[in-house]
Amino acid sequence: MTTPPHRGDAPHRPKVAVMEDVAELAGVSAMTVSRVLNAPEKVRPETRARVLAAVQELGYRPNSAARVLVTGRSGVLGVVSFDTTQYGPASTLYAIERAARQNEYSVSIASLDALNRRSIAEGVGRLTSQSVDGVIIVAPHESATDGLRHLPPDLPVVAVDAGDGVPFPVVMVDQHAGAARATRHLLSLGHRTVWHLSGPANWVDASARVAGWRSVLEAEGREVREPLAGDWSARSGHELGRRLALEDDLTAIFVANDQMAMGLLRALREAGLRVPEDVSVVGFDDIPEAAYFWPPLTTVRQDFATVGRLAFQLVLDRIDGVLGERRLKVEPELVVRESAGVRPPG
Amino acid sequence: MTTPPHRGDAPHRPKVAVMEDVAELAGVSAMTVSRVLNAPEKVRPETRARVLAAVQELGYRPNSAARVLVTGRSGVLGVVSFDTTQYGPASTLYAIERAARQNEYSVSIASLDALNRRSIAEGVGRLTSQSVDGVIIVAPHESATDGLRHLPPDLPVVAVDAGDGVPFPVVMVDQHAGAARATRHLLSLGHRTVWHLSGPANWVDASARVAGWRSVLEAEGREVREPLAGDWSARSGHELGRRLALEDDLTAIFVANDQMAMGLLRALREAGLRVPEDVSVVGFDDIPEAAYFWPPLTTVRQDFATVGRLAFQLVLDRIDGVLGERRLKVEPELVVRESAGVRPPG
DNA sequence: GGAATAAGTGTTATCGCAAACACTCGGGAA
DNA sequence: TTCCCGAGTGTTTGCGATAACACTTATTCC
Incomplete structure (x- = not known):
């Protein structure tokens, strides 16, 4: 293969093929190449074949920057997220990327170091200055709800698990229903009431789970003990579990996520309490390891x-100017394993 | 705030401010605006202030596509990765993003559905057609090593945990050393030999851990039992653990990751074996939950x-044309907790 | 005093692509 | 025959930024 003719005499650059090179090789104009790529039906089949062959031969790939400049569309989706080291956000991000890819979009990420108005706005800013076509925000914290009111109004934005009062569409797991389901499950096993080990304050899913748990207890007229707030980590579950183990009316606990449940399980065992014989535990998330906890964890999946898929679909709609649902709820599912059993006698 | 003057009489678009608008408002040329943004010291302070004020007032943000087109640099780093749902890849990605951000880079991701030559080349292709300045590949699989030989040779690429024979720099945890350390730890507790529950074949870190484990046993002249290969999941650890529990000379096991160790722990317990009294277990990774396993897991961090940080530094160097180290090793660390104890008598 | 120099700013060309419009055919209708 | 039409293709222009260079002024030095 010979080197393509070049214009300036820049001596070194290996020079990647551009549309003009393809055009020349195929004996057509650059415009025709562009058409072959973007509207093939407008080009006669034999011309198209010649162009395609030239594209192949030169290994030509369109320069997206140039295309963005002229079309105003980048085919890039931005995702703002908080701690993608965690199972939930990581899985959501993964699903978004997957959906995006299937729709010829690619994904650019912006992680946040902190959850506050400033940091969120800045994250979105980093993405928009890269000309993303839309943004999905995965930051289920109240500061997000807040920080998001001040975004460029014409930017297609969708939030995952955001609270009420956000001025754009939201996809969320119905945390309230999930927590209620978990709580009812425990009550149905005969427990008089259910304690709650919650997530940190100001996280919208933490609050929703507290609310769901509380609503069931209240509806059933059960005593509502003050929830203990952890920070989602196994460590905090363990710590709080030691406190909880001291309570003498403790027979059932709903824990706001599986990691904390794990720490709790260990604290209970250390306190000489057996699960589920003495104390029943239900978690939330159903991380892949939950089935291998000791005992296998009953949890809410x-x-x-x-x-992720729905969130992507929603931004895509907004990008295309379709105004669909504003709030999509995904139903969680109770997965019964062995960590919750009937109330011990006495 | 008044609407900025516009050129054509396009009636509807909200029209975001461009450099020309800023220039006009500040009473200078566009070039001066550009300079204020890219080489402020070349502009007189009072002019600079006027320009900055105009930027502020119009909420101007440079259009990166235009900049890319002319400079050939995008300030975007591509990351190709396999299963970012897992703790390791997720943490690596997170660290890369963080390092990138601190250096004014942003990150675009390409997840892979499969690990083979084609899929990797395609992932890299998706990124390059977006004009990334460099690529980091986080896919510790042998197919990667393979697929990577056929990349555009001028693209700055760095791999994380790739095997030998890759034609570009690699950052890796010294898996061999980590496995050796774990194995030696078990031997030092008096165990006659150490079994190994390995990761899946063709994963470079799995192979390296097998090699490290084996080398210690051989050096010490111990019996080498055939390793059992899992798939990194707790489920496979559990399954293989049941088989392992039947072996009567089983007193020590080195497991290739913490999730499998978790499943194994459960299988051993189900078989009536106590850890560490009857069997000692050492894992790998030190996921945040490892300290809350039952018993707390001795593992390799x-x-x-x-x-992630080093990988970013390495691509950055390559982007800047600096040719530094070709192979950087990060030392893992043995974290002693309670799952490994002295060999039971008899 | 005059040339050389430097600092600050403007002009023009260009990056690679696609939108808009212009052109060239051949075939059918009038 | 003449005209028109539409399919297929080419030409020109402009997206928004920066590189390269040109042009003003003031400043310095002999």
């Missing part, structure tokens, strides 16, 4: 994959 | 954050 969140379908992050669906959440 | 991988510093993913450092790996």
Whole structure:
């Protein structure tokens, strides 16, 4: 293969093929090449074949920057997220990327170091200055709800698990329903009431789970003990579990996520309490390891994959100017394993 | 705020401010605006202030597509990765993003559905057609090593945890050393030999851990039992653990990751074996939950954050034309907790 | 005093692509 | 025959930024 003719005499650059090179090789104009790529039906089949062959031969790939400049569309989706080291956000991100890819979009990410108005706005800013076509925000914190009111109004934005009062569409797992389901399950096993080990304050899913749990207890007229707030980590579950183990009316606990449940399980065991014989535990998330906890954890499964897929669909609609649903809820599912059993006698 | 003057009489578009608008408002040329943004010291302070004020007033943000087109640099780094749902890859990605951000880079991701030559080349292709300045590949699989030989040779690429024979720099945790350390730890507790529950074939870190484990046993002249290969999941650890529990000379096991160790722990317990009294277990990774396993897991910590940081530094160097180290190793660390104890008598 | 120099700013060309419009055919209708 | 039409293709222009260079002024030095 010979080197393509070049204009300036820049001596070194290996020079990647551009549309003009393809055109020349195929004996057509650049415009025709462009058409072959973007509207093939407008080009006679034999011309198209020649162009395609030239594209192949030169290994030509369109320069997206140039295309963005002229079309105003980048085919890039931005995702703003908070701690993608965690199972939930990581899975959501993964599902978004997957959905995006299937629709010829690619994904650019912006992680946040902190959750506050400033940091969120800045994250979105980093993405928009890269000309993303839309943004999905995965930051289920109240500061997000807040920070998001001040975004460029014409930017297609969708939030995952955001609270009420956000001025754009939201996809969320129905945390309230999930928590209620978990709580009812425990009550149905005969427990008089259910304690709650919650997530940190100001996280919208933490609050929703507290609310769901509380609503069931209140509806059933059960005593509502003050929830203990952890920080989602196993460590905090363990710490709080030691406190909880001291309570003498403790027979059932609903824990706001599986990691904390794990720490709790260990604290209970250390306190000489057996699960589920003495104390029943229900978690939330259904991380892949939950089935291998000791005992296997009864928990509430969140379908992050669906959440991601729907979120992508929603931004895509907005990008295309379709104004669909404003709030999509995904139903969580109770997965019964062995960590919750009937109330011990006495 | 008044609407900025516009040129054509396009009636509807909200029209975002461009450099020309800023220039006009500040009473200078566009070039001066550009200079204020890219080489402020070349502009007189009072002019600079006027321009900055105009930028502020119009909420101007440079259009990166235009800049890319002319400079050939995008400030975007591509990351190709396999299963970012897992703790390791997720942490690495997170660290990369963080390092990138601190250096004014942003990150675009390409997840892979499969690990083979084609899929990797395609992932890299998706990124390059977006004009990324460089690519980091986080896919510790042998197919990667393979697929990577056929990349555009001028693209700055760095791999994380790739095997030998890759034609570009690699950052890796010294898996061999980590496995050796774990194995030696078990031997030092008096165990006659150490079994190994390995990761899946063709994963470079799985192979390296097998090699490290084997080398210690051989050096010490111990019996080498055939390793059992899992798939990194707790489920496979559990399954293989049931088989392992039948072996009567089983007193020590080195497991290739913490999730499998978790499943194994459960299988051993189900078989009536106590850990560490009857059987000692050492894992790999030190996921945040490892300290809350039952019993707390002795394991080998991988510093993913450092790996991510170094990988970024390496691509950055390559982008800037600096040819530094070709192979950077990060030392793992043995974290002793309670799952490994002295060999039971008899 | 005059040339050389430097600092600050403007002009023009260009990056690679696609939108808009112009052109060239051949075939059918009038 | 003449005209028109539409399919297929080419030409020109402009997206928004920066590189390269040109042009003003003031400043310095002999």
